[in-house]
Amino acid sequence: MTVRMFVCPACKEKRGIDISYGMPGSDLIEQVERGDAVLGGCMQEIGAPDRQCLACGHQWEIARRGAPQQA
Numbered sequence: 001m002t003v004r005m006f007v008c009p010a011c012k013e014k015r016g017i018d019i020s021y022g023m024p025g026s027d028l029i030e031q032v033e034r035g036d037a038v039l040g041g042c043m044q045e046i047g048a049p050d051r052q053c054l055a056c057g058h059q060w061e062i063a064r065r066g067a068p069q070q071a
């Protein structure tokens with residue numbers, strides 16, 4: 001399984017990975033043990049970060065999932 005890496009806005013290293021919320025499956029647990037994934041907890045609160053940088057530990061939000069779309 002390929003792990004996507006994203007550029008960290010804080011240190012500019014391409015070491016940002018998705019933070020996984022909810023109950024992790026066995027695949028995800030293996031990724032966490034390898035340091036390829038980060039668990040954010042069972043519930044993602046509004047405004048919770050989506051990604052974490054493995055280089056500096058910075059966390060940031062990429063999208064406002066679930067935000068109300070006002071027409």
Ligand SMILES: [Zn+2]
Pocket residue numbers: 008009010011012013053054055056057058
């Ligand atoms: Zn960073």
